[in-house]
Amino acid sequence: xxxxxxxxxxxxxxxxxxxxxxxxxxxxxxxxxxxxxxxxxxxxxxxxxxxxxxxxxxxxxxxxxxxxxxxxxxxxxxxxxxxxxxxxxxxxxxxxxxxxxxxxxxxxxxxxxxxxxxxxxxxxxxxxxxxxxxxxxxxxxxxxxxxxxxxxxxxxxxxxxxxxxxxxxxxxxxxxxxxxxxxxxxxxxxxxxxxxxxxxxxxxxxxxxxxxxxxxxxxxxxxxxxxxxxxxxxxxxxxxxxxxxxxxxxxxxxxxxxxxxxxxxxxxxxxxxxxxxxxxxxxxxxxxxxxxxxxxxxxxxxxxxxxxxxxxx
Amino acid sequence: xxxxxxxxxxxxxxxxxxxxxxxxxxxxxxxxxxxxxxxxxxxxxxxxxxxxxxxxxxxxxxxxxxxxxxxxxxxxxxxxxxxxxxxxxxxxxxxxxxxxxxxxxxxxxxxxxxxxxxxxxxxxxxxxxxxxxxxxxxxxxxxxxxxxxxxxxxxxxxxxxxxxxxxxxxxxxxxxxxxxxxxxxxxxxxxxxxxxxxxxxxxxxxxxxxxxxxxxxxxxxxxxxxxxxxxxxxxxxxxxxxxxxxxxxxxxxxxxxxxxxxxxxxxxxxxxxxxxxxxxxxxxxxxxxxxxxxxxxxxxxxxxxxxxxxxxxxxxxxxxxxxxxxxxxx
Amino acid sequence: xxxxxxxxxxxxxxxxxxxxxxxxxxxxxxxxxxxxxxxxxxxxxxxxxxxxxxxxxxxxxxxxxxxxxxxxxxxxxxxxxxxxxxxxxxxxxxxxxxxxxxxxxxxxxxxxxxxxxxxxxxxxxxxxxxxxxxxxxxxxxxxxxxxxxxxxxxxxxxxxxxxxxxxxxxxxxxxxxxxxxxxxxxxxxxxxxxxxxxxxxxxxxxxxxxxxxxxxxxxxxxxxxxxxxxxxxxxxxxxxxxxxxxxxxxxxxxxxxx
Numbered sequence: 079x080x081x082x083x084x085x086x087x088x089x090x091x092x093x094x095x096x097x098x099x100x101x102x103x104x105x106x107x108x109x110x111x112x113x114x115x116x117x118x119x120x121x122x123x124x125x126x127x128x129x130x131x132x133x134x135x136x137x138x139x140x141x142x143x144x145x146x147x148x149x150x151x152x153x154x155x156x157x158x159x160x161x162x163x164x165x166x167x168x169x170x171x172x173x174x175x176x177x178x179x180x181x182x183x184x185x186x187x188x189x190x191x192x193x194x195x196x197x198x199x200x201x202x203x204x205x206x207x208x209x210x211x212x213x214x215x216x217x218x219x220x221x222x223x224x225x226x227x228x229x230x231x232x233x234x235x236x237x238x239x240x241x242x243x244x245x246x247x248x249x250x251x252x253x254x255x256x257x258x259x260x261x262x263x264x265x266x267x268x269x270x271x272x273x274x275x276x277x278x279x280x281x282x283x284x285x286x287x288x289x290x291x292x293x294x295x296x297x298x299x300x301x302x303x304x305x306x307x308x309x310x311x312x313x314x315x316x317x318x319x320x321x322x323x324x325x326x327x328x329x330x331x332x333x334x335x336x337x338x339x340x341x342x343x344x345x346x347x348x349x350x351x352x353x354x355x356x357x358x359x360x361x362x363x364x365x366x367x368x369x370x371x372x373x374x375x376x377x378x379x380x381x382x383x384x385x386x387x388x389x390x391x
Numbered sequence: 392x393x394x395x396x397x398x399x400x401x402x403x404x405x406x407x408x409x410x411x412x413x414x415x416x417x418x419x420x421x422x423x424x425x426x427x428x429x430x431x432x433x434x435x436x437x438x439x440x441x442x443x444x445x446x447x448x449x450x451x452x453x454x455x456x457x458x459x460x461x462x463x464x465x466x467x468x469x470x471x472x473x474x475x476x477x478x479x480x481x482x483x484x485x486x487x488x489x490x491x492x493x494x495x496x497x498x499x500x501x502x503x504x505x506x507x508x509x510x511x512x513x514x515x516x517x518x519x520x521x522x523x524x525x526x527x528x529x530x531x532x533x534x535x536x537x538x539x540x541x542x543x544x545x546x547x548x549x550x551x552x553x554x555x556x557x558x559x560x561x562x563x564x565x566x567x568x569x570x571x572x573x574x575x576x577x578x579x580x581x582x583x584x585x586x587x588x589x590x591x592x593x594x595x596x597x598x599x600x601x602x603x604x605x606x607x608x609x610x611x612x613x614x615x616x617x618x619x620x621x622x623x624x625x626x627x628x629x630x631x632x633x634x635x636x637x638x639x640x641x642x643x644x645x646x647x648x649x650x651x652x653x654x655x656x657x658x659x660x661x662x663x664x665x666x667x668x669x670x671x672x673x674x675x676x677x678x679x680x681x682x683x684x685x686x687x688x689x690x691x692x693x694x695x696x697x698x699x700x701x702x703x704x705x706x707x708x709x710x711x712x713x714x715x716x717x718x719x720x721x
Numbered sequence: 722x723x724x725x726x727x728x729x730x731x732x733x734x735x736x737x738x739x740x741x742x743x744x745x746x747x748x749x750x751x752x753x754x755x756x757x758x759x760x761x762x763x764x765x766x767x768x769x770x771x772x773x774x775x776x777x778x779x780x781x782x783x784x785x786x787x788x789x790x791x792x793x794x795x796x797x798x799x800x801x802x803x804x805x806x807x808x809x810x811x812x813x814x815x816x817x818x819x820x821x822x823x824x825x826x827x828x829x830x831x832x833x834x835x836x837x838x839x840x841x842x843x844x845x846x847x848x849x850x851x852x853x854x855x856x857x858x859x860x861x862x863x864x865x866x867x868x869x870x871x872x873x874x875x876x877x878x879x880x881x882x883x884x885x886x887x888x889x890x891x892x893x894x895x896x897x898x899x900x901x902x903x904x905x906x907x908x909x910x911x912x913x914x915x916x917x918x919x920x921x922x923x924x925x926x927x928x929x930x931x932x933x934x935x936x937x938x939x940x941x942x943x944x945x946x947x948x949x950x951x952x953x954x955x956x957x958x959x960x961x962x963x964x965x966x967x968x969x970x971x972x973x974x975x976x977x978x979x
Contacts, residue, residue, distance in 0.1 A: 278692075299692060306694035309576040310441040314419045337504060338578045340444030343437055472809035601828050604820060608872070609807035615771055616823045616876070617796030662810040662856070 128237030129191040129212075135179045135203075136195035137164060138359035139216055142232040143193055144170050145361060146241045154187050166355045166363055181205040191235060221285045222253065225360025245362050252365020253289050265318035265378055267292035267371075268307065270336070271354055278302045286357050286364060290371030292319065313343045318378055320347055321371075323354030348378055395666070398659055402673035406454070409680035413450040414442070416684050418691040448582045449574045453680045455582075455589045456574075456642050459634035461675015462668060464649025465656075466596040469603035469664035470627040471532045474657075477650040478635040481535070481628065482518040482542030484646075487639035488570055489546040490514025492553045495566050508584050508640035515636025518542050519628050528621055531610060535624075571696030572643035574683050585637040592634025593672065595626045600665035602626070607664060645698045647705030648675050654712060678704075722784050723748045724880045724911045725770060725799075729778040732762070732769050732935075739765045740776070741935035747913055749879065752906040754926035754943070755915040758956050761932040763915040764804055767882045770913075771801055782880070796824035800876035804884040804915075806865050811856035814868050818843055818853075821875030839875050846901050847871035848894070862889045870898060881905060883914045887921065899925040919960070923947055924968035931955055947971050 132147060133154045134140045140159040143152050144167050157176040159165045177183050181202035184192060192213045194203055203213050214235055219225045226246045233242025269276055269283050277283035278294070278301030287294045295317045296307055312320075322336070336349070356367040414430065415423045421438055429435045430442035460478060467476040478484055490510035491500075499506035525538035550570075557563040602623040605613035614620055638645070652674040653667055660666040679697070682704060686695040723746035732740040740762040747753050755763050769776035772787050772795070780787040782798055790798070800821070808817065821843065822836040832840070844850035847867045852860065857868055870886055883902070887895040899921050902912045906927065916922045922929055922943065929946040931939040933955045939946045947969065952960050957977050963970040 301692045305692040306575075308418050308445075308691065308694070310417055310419045310445045311691075313441050313445075314421075314437055316437070338444070338576055339580070340440050340578065343440040343444075472807075598828075601823065605823055607809045607812060607817070608820060608869070609803060609805055609809070611768065611773055611803045611805070612801065612807070614773055614792070615796060615799070615801035615803075616820065617791075617793035618823075619792050657810070661816070662812050663816065664810060 131189045132191045133184050133187055133189040134193040135177060136198055138195060139193035141167055141359050141361045142229060145245060146233050146238055147236050164355055185209055219282055219360030220280045225364060228360050249362040249365050253368060264291055264293050266295050267319040267321060268295040268317045269321045269323060271323035275304050276307050278305050282357050282360060286367050289368045291375050309338055309340060313340060317347055319374060320349045322351045350374055395661055398670055402670055406673050406677045409677050410450050410454055412684050413453055413680050414446050417446060417687055448577050448579050451582050452574050452577050452642060453683045454676045456638035457648060457676035457679025458672040459589045459593055459638045460648040461652040462593055462596050462672040463631045463635045465653035465667045465671035466599050466627055468653050471536060472606060474654060478631055479646060481522055481539035481631060482546055483515045483632055483635045484639050484644045485543040485546035486514040486518030487511040487636045488644045489550045492550050492566050496553050511640035512636050515632045519632040523628060569643050572645035572698035573696050574642055575694055577641060581641040585641045588633045588637035592630045595630030597668055599626050600668055603664035645701055647701040648678050651705040651708050652678055724783055726781040730769055731777040732765050732774060739935050740769060743937045745930055745940055747911045749909050749911050750906050751927045752902050752912045754922040754929045755913055756922050756929055757932035762935040763932055764884055767884055770882060771799060793824050798878055799880045800873045800878035802870060802873040802883040802886055806869055808857045811858040813854050814849060814857050815853045817857045817868060818871045818875050821872040839877050843871040843875035846874050863891060863894055866890055879910050881912045885915050919947060919971040923971050944969055953977050
């Protein structure tokens with residue numbers, strides 16, 4: 079009973095520390111790897127011993143491990159990371175063998191650490207734990223602080239905390255790079271991702287849009303997390319920018335939606351396709367996404383200035 | 392006027408009211424007066440675009456597809472003399488869904504917007520031909536149901552296989568959500584594609600009135616009364632394939648309408664299988680329009696799926712029905 | 722001219738014939754009893770007469786080959802009362818009896834005065850007008866049988882094929898129904914009725930056709946067909962034979978085992 083209470087408390091703390099999490103995590107990065115970590119991991123030996131064989135089963139931990147691990151330390155990554163569309167680092171993943179998250183194949187790799195996502199299939203992970211393999215689960219990042227925490231935690235678990243600090247610094251430098259356009263009013267953007275999903279408040283996408291100087295239409299329409307915006311809402315809101323995420327070319331209902339005859343009513347709206355794999359996960363690549371969107375914002379400002387100039391004459 | 396004479400005018404009025412509600416209610420939340428003005432006169436171009444290009448096709452599809460589902464359900468229940476019959480029973484819905492899923496999977500849907508509804512229609516007609524091939528042109532109701540169940544399960548299994556083989560998780564979720572049925576953001580293209588099939592199919596089904604009356608006494612008695620049952624079967628299956636297939640093709644698989652609506656209205660029309668046909672068409676249209684309005688009111692940002700709502704509303708009605716039937720039999 | 726004429730009618734189910742080379746004819750004014758043991762082919766013969774199942778040989782109705790008659794035209798000449806008393810929906814007795822008017826109505830047309838009169842007559846003849854507004858599915862077995870007979874009567878066809886119409890009826894209603902069939906004969910119509918009650922068959926039919934294993938075993942006046950020798954050959958029973966002023970009495974009394 080006491081243990082359940084402890085877990086619940088820890089989970090509550092982990093879930094409710096948007097601001098201070100980063101700093102706290104930085105303070106004890108050398109210890110257990112950050113405030114968002116479940117308490118069970120505290121029982122481990124921490125980051126002092128550097129694990130020699132690390133397996134990752136989730137795209138986001140794949141990316142972080144690829145960026146942070148020593149050569150040879152990462153023995154297997156999830157198969158998704160080799161997909162050029164889903165993964166921004168598929169070239170980096172190169173010849174690292176892939177896994178499909180099955181307990182059997184992962185156990186045969188004899189890992190001393192498995193990095194997984196909180197929403198991965200829990201059954202094989204529980205099986206691996208019962209076989210004595212250390213499994214670390216990472217929550218989905220909802221903002222830059224979550225991203226910083228996960229970066230530091232992966233670095234700590236891999237025994238390379240200093241690399242984690244460097245990666246966080248790289249991300250922060252990208253975010254601080256202030257070449258924002260001279261807006262009187264921030265432009266409104268909306269992301270239409272695969273499956274015509276859009277990202278509302280409490281998502282990395284929202285954080286990226288905000289960092290690039292945009293208001294997120296989805297968040298303003300009351301969507302939190304993932305949700306859907308109807309075409310008529312788009313038409314009446316007249317956003318300044320529609321970002322079509324080009325994750326997976328094949329069945330893009332988002333595109334289909336913009337081919338609707340009524341979409342001609344979005345004539346003033348600038349459209350841009352962006353690889354949304356840049357902001358799927360909380361990696362330093364987020365800075366790249368922010369930079370791309372800032373460039374869009376500047377282009378938008380020029381466009382509007384020209385339009386206003388022509389209108390004035 | 393007897394109460395039964397009032398049934399159709401009443402249902403018609405309800406359908407009309409829900410049609411107007413479907414036009415006026417939406418996530419954009421514009422006042423009714425302004426919306427109507429924009430629809431009719433075209434002032435306020437942005438709102439007029441929404442009304443004319445999004446809301447109107449959506450409301451028309453809700454009307455047509457709901458009517459098709461209700462009518463097909465009533466026709467099949469009458470033809471098979473089985474109150475549990477519904478359009479899905481003959482494999483039409485499952486095969487149309489399979490066609491649509493294949494369009495997704497092969498990427499044709501992304502290349503050519505018409506590919507999806509066309510392949511769904513193709514699936515519906517292929518399934519009907521297969522069912523008739525299996526059950527025979529002159530076969531009885533039971534063989535037809537068996538053939539329908541067989542084709543339906545096969546199509547369902549193949550759909551699952553396609554989902555299973557789907558190259559990426561987004562495609563799979565896209566297909567899953569499509570299968571649940573929705574009228575969101577459909578355009579005039581969908582209306583012009585599905586409309587003729589829905590109208591033609593409903594026309595065929597309405598021709599069944601006499602045959603279904605006679606079939607109340609069984610197949611032999613109906614034939615002895617001069618009903619050519621081969622023609623009856625062709626009308627019932629062809630009409631269902633066209634009307635329901637076209638509906639699934641543009642709106643996904645929407646269950647429960649074809650099952651529940653005829654059931655609810657049957658006592659109201661004195662259990663007459665012919666009077667049930669127009670009543671079930673109007674009832675189906677009302678039901679689907681109401682479900683679509685509800686989907687937009689309850690949680691617009693979640694894009695609630697029609698099939699989910701019709702099942703949520705339909706299942707309790709059905710439970711009540713089972714309950715009263717049980718009490719009557721006890 | 723005969724209303725119904727069968728010429729070497731044969732119906733096969735798989736290789737073996739269920740009705741085998743049967744020929745007979747029915748003229749206007751006749752009430753012909755079709756008798757024979759279970760499985761003799763009585764129902765199959767009736768269905769073949771209507772073209773409901775494929776058959777070899779020839780069936781002529783009012784002198785015209787069955788195949789030449791359009792379904793609706795045939796339905797105005799021949800009414801059929803199947804043995805199965807299926808009623809799929811709880812429609813009212815009145816509505817059910819009115820179904821018999823289908824062959825006389827254009828699609829979508831309301832009941833004409835003639836239709837309504839025919840329904841009334843049929844309701845009276847079958848003695849079911851008392852429960853005309855009740856749901857037909859809620860009637861007892863015997864009531865249901867009479868309602869379905871009323872439906873066939875409402876068809877007002879010159880020829881009626883009735884498959885075991887008295888099964889499940891109490892003696893009074895069975896007698897009434899057989900009398901009704903007799904009236905049809907007296908009106909110049911013709912009836913082919915399959916029966917298991919030999920006394921009813923003997924007293925109410927003008928002629929009997931006896932089938933056994935698909936073949937026509939005997940045909941003729943009731944007294945001749947119901948002779949002890951024929952009954953023994955057809956059914957394997959002995960019977961008590963008697964007669965009163967209104968006709969013969971035949972009651973099976975014992976089993977004859979070969």
